[in-house]
Amino acid sequence: MADIVFLHGEVITADEQNRIVEATAVKGNRIVAVGTSEEIAQYIGPQTSVIDLKGRSLLPGFIDSHLHLSAYGIDKLGVSCKASHIESLNDIFRDLREKAAGLPQGNWIRAWGFNETKIVEQRYPTKEELDEISTEHPIIIIRACNHISVANSKALDIFGINKSTPNPKGGIIGRKDGGELTGRLIETAHFQNAQKVTYSEEEIIRAFELASADYIAAGITTVHDAGTNDPNIFRKMQQAVQNGQIKLRIYAMVCTLDNPEAFIENMMAEGVKTGVGDDRFKIGPAKLFTDGSSSGPTIATRKAYTSNPEDYGILYYTQEELNRRLGEAHKQGYQITAHAQGDRAIEMVLNCIESALKAHPRSDARPRIEHAGISEPDLIDRMKRLGVVPIPNPAFFREYGEGYVHNYGKRVNWMYPLRSFFESGIISAIGSDNPVTDYNPLIGIQAAVQRKSIQGIEIGGEQTISLLQAIRAYTWNGAYASFDEHQKGSIEVGKLADLVMLDGSLLETDSENISDLSVEMTIINGDVVYQS
Incomplete structure (x- = not known):
């Protein structure tokens, strides 16, 4: 019975x-x-x-094949710039002041979900404006894409950033014409310093519990966690699953948001590889970042942005560096993947995958590409030939669609092209990339079958898919992306x-x-x- x-x-x-x-x-x-x-x-x-x-x-x-559990949980403890009452910078500043009033001196004040295109001023806050809120508390406001932040003077001091600090490779420290700091940190300049924002043990566990509860209430039973702020949070996440504080199943990518190559090397040295674990917590692919944010916009493209003929985005690695770092992980038995949004970045990742498979053939490697943003026909053909599993994010159209049209023009017809993936026989699995956008799978499914922004504008409508295809991309395909299609x-x-x-x-x-x-x-x- x-x-x-x-x-x-x-x-x-x-x-x-x-x-x-x-x-x-x-x-x-x-x-x-x-x-x-x-x-x-x-x-x-x-x-x-x-x-x-x-x-x-x-x-x-539902299986969300790309999100950041710890980042979302931590965000819930801070100030939300996506809250319904936020219409201006002053609304954000008011919430930050209220937060500061209840915190001991020196404690971090964190805000998340900021989007300059959604507020009346249509701009970022400045370091000076954040200093007016507090110079005794370090303050950081993280953009919705999680690739850009703005910090006050106290935070910049903690980060060790001053007027003479050089830009890191793959990143930009915002400066005025005279060289004075604006407080803005872009790409690796953001990632390298976001890990210095400290959290107590109690905050981390509470963050795990909050994220787990929200995801489960939305019907998500498995998440592919796409990277944490540091290795300690990765290990604490595994412990939280074992202790029942996280009730979800987790397929954990070996990735930290800053210096992921060092984390991968350490894991390889310990003999850990994809598949180690059980049906509640399992080690996933080795993951690197190759370019930036689709809404930033900082993605690496083969042709200049429609919005700026001088801008081709940001790349983190040379082809040789990418081949060496992910190639070694493939050799050691890892599934490999990379964050790649722009077509130039996707092409580099495909070159890397092809090189790795040629050097060390494996019959069922299932290499992934996280996001696979602008996947034009030549790239789709290569994905099919190499057995790549792309992880698109259709819910991005809902929140960022108009910006995509502005920045990339007709290339939106090949952004997250789920229909072309299905028609080519490519198995693609959907991820929300929460907290970048809403984790609710029903929002993601609706976006996949409609490709409309919140304002109702259709974005590349020829790439819509059927409802059953969208459901499959959120269930069986997600299981396939983690080698679990025989289990769930x-x-x-x-x-x-x-x-x-x-x-x-x-x-x-x-x-x-x-x-x-x-x-x-x-x-x-x-x-x-x-x-x-």
Whole structure:
């Protein structure tokens, strides 16, 4: 007899045939039956919990294939520049002052989600404006893309940055014409210093708990964590899973936001590689950053930005450096991946993957490309030939779409091109990149089938995909991206009982209203971990 039975519903299996059935049964942590309500009723015993779906949708637990769990959790402890009342810099400054008033002198004041295009001033705050809030507290405001920040004088002192500090490779320290600091830190200048923003042990654990709870309430059962601020947080995340403070399954990329190559080298020296772990916490790919932010904009492109004929973006590595660092990880048995947004960066990563596979052939390496932003036809052809798994972020169109049109022009038709991926037979998995954008998978699914901004502007509409394709990219494809398609990602007999129940029929909901649906129940490993 089953422990839980779901009857009379819209069970979207996401299996190879994309079957839609009525019912399923769970015993322990596994799915034991899938079929009609009549067939599944045979599994009902005296102790079975019977859930009448009444036409509501039951899906495999959502797999977000690219987000930053610790960064989002830490953000929740700071000031949100995405809060509904934020319309101007003064609104942000007011919240920062309130935060400062309640903190002991010297404690960090952190704000996140800033976007200069969303406020009335249409500009970044200055170092001097942040100094007016406090010179006794270090203050940092992190842009929504998480690749740029603005700091006050106290924070810059802690970072060891002054007027004579040179730009780091792959980054820019903002300066006025006379050389005075603006407080702005771009790309590696940001990443190198963000890790110096300190958190207490209690803050880190609380951040993990907050992020885990929010993700689970949205129906996410597995996350591919795309990098932490430092190796200590990576290890604490593993411990938090073991201690039950994080209830999600985690596929953890070997990446720190600053100096990821050193972290990869240390992990390789310890003999750790992709696949080590269990079904709750497993080591994922070795990951580097090759270029910047699509909304920054700082991505590396083959042609100049439409908005600036002098701008081609920022690259972190030469081709030789990238080949050497990720090539060695591939040789040691790692799945390899890289953050690559612009077509120039994507081309470099494909060159690296091709070189690595040629030097050390492996039949099922499944190299990934995180974001794969501007993936034009020649790059898609190479991805197919090399067996690359791209991880696009369609929800970006909702929040940043108009900026993409402004900065990249007609290239938006090849940004996160899910339809072309599907038509080429490429298995691509969707990630939110939270906290860069909303983690809600239903927002991501709606964005994939519509490609519209919040203002309703269609961005490269020929790359929309069907609803079932979007669901698959958020479930089975995500499992494939972590070599777990035989364990999860679809509702099939023998697979892990990771499930999400919605408050209505997803297939009967108009595409404009997909994100209005809510999660009523989330099950991980056969246990109900969230119920509305």
